[in-house]
Amino acid sequence: MSARIIDGSAIAAAVRSEIKAEVERLKAEHGVIPGLATVLIGDDPASATYVRNKRRACAEVGIQSFGYELPATISQDELLQLLSELSARCDVHGILVQLPLPSHIDARRVVEAIPIQKDVDGFHPANLGLLGVKGAHVPFAPCTPQGCVELLERSGVQIGGRRAVVLGRSTIVGLPTALMLLARDATVTICHSKTPNIAQVTRSADILVAAIGRPRFVTADMVKPDAVVIDVGINRLADPSDPRGFRLVGDVDFDEVREVASAITPVPGGVGPMTIAMLLRNTLRAALNQLTAAC
Numbered sequence: 001m002s003a004r005i006i007d008g009s010a011i012a013a014a015v016r017s018e019i020k021a022e023v024e025r026l027k028a029e030h031g032v033i034p035g036l037a038t039v040l041i042g043d044d045p046a047s048a049t050y051v052r053n054k055r056r057a058c059a060e061v062g063i064q065s066f067g068y069e070l071p072a073t074i075s076q077d078e079l080l081q082l083l084s085e086l087s088a089r090c091d092v093h094g095i096l097v098q099l100p101l102p103s104h105i106d107a108r109r110v111v112e113a114i115p116i117q118k119d120v121d122g123f124h125p126a127n128l129g130l131l132g133v134k135g136a137h138v139p140f141a142p143c144t145p146q147g148c149v150e151l152l153e154r155s156g157v158q159i160g161g162r163r164a165v166v167l168g169r170s171t172i173v174g175l176p177t178a179l180m181l182l183a184r185d186a187t188v189t190i191c192h193s194k195t196p197n198i199a200q201v202t203r204s205a206d207i208l209v210a211a212i213g214r215p216r217f218v219t220a221d222m223v224k225p226d227a228v229v230i231d232v233g234i235n236r237l238a239d240p241s242d243p244r245g246f247r248l249v250g251d252v253d254f255d256e257v258r259e260v261a262s263a264i265t266p267v268p269g270g271v272g273p274m275t276i277a278m279l280l281r282n283t284l285r286a287a288l289n290q291l292t293a294a295c
Contacts, residue, residue, distance in 0.1 A: 003229075003261040006155050008147075012273035015150070019035070019280050020061040026287060027062070033288035035064040036120065037086045039097045041079070041105070042072035047098045054096070057276045061281055077187075093286040094120030096279070097230045099172075117289060120282035122146070123228060128171060131179040139289070141281045148209055148230050151265060157207065157228050160185035165202050167191050167218070167251070168211035173232055177209055185248030198222070206228035210251035225288045227259055229264040232271050244281040 024035030040051045041223030058065040108146030110122045122142035130138040164186040182188045199222040211232035
């Protein structure tokens with residue numbers, strides 16, 4: 001029997017509806033409109049699309065967005081100066097710098113220049129570090145890992161007491177996802193390029209999160225029967241039959257694995273929509289937090 005499809009698009013729509021209602025309440029009761037500043041450097045088409053989608057999503061839920069499109073030649077000092085100015089603005093509750101950055105800019109310095117209370121991407125080292133502290137208040141979890149966990153929870157998947165395997169150890173997805181699952185009492189293993197016998201490890205997983213960046217890497221023989229599979233990957237494969245000349249596939253061989261798993265996310269329409277929904281929710285939370293703190 002084929003796996004149940006975890007519909008990220010539908011769940012994200014429900015989350016956005018909740019956010020919109022809360023944004024309207026915040027405006028009516030406190031006169032505050034959450035504001036997100038997006039900073040795009042250079043003319044990478046994929047990055048431009050991501051930022052455009054984020055700004056469109058902001059408009060749909062009533063969040064203000066302030067767009068800054070900068071040339072690839074901008075200096076690091078100029079970028080840091082802009083971030084300093086945005087950090088001081090009371091109408092900007094969240095700051096997002098679209099990655100990747102040009103090679104002459106130190107991404108770590110840029111991330112660390114965003115105040116933790118406005119780090120709605122959740123990339124600041126302090127935010128990441130707090131994910132690993134049991135019982136700690138984490139201002140903002142990274143959006144994609146947060147989206148993965150939200151999909152599991154809203155789909156009624158038990159996390160506590162289950163064995164979870166995360167494929168990938170990046171600080172953007174793999175590591176924070178593992179920490180968030182651990183905080184919910186899963187027993188977690190992280191696999192990466194140096195892990196021997198990966199298939200043997202993945203077959204032990206009740207929950208398998210694939211964030212390895214390799215198209216269709218996870219095949220049916222790597223999945224435990226009735227496991228829940230969350231596919232974070234977004235890979236372009238050439239396809240002359242598609243009007244775009246390509247199609248999107250995940251890190252999981254969807255057609256194979258859905259015959260083994262109990263539940264699975266599709267690509268597209270799985271984790272992707274949730275990432276943007278979590279960004280909106282983080283921005284709303286940043287605005288709510290500011291109500292009780294100095295700007």
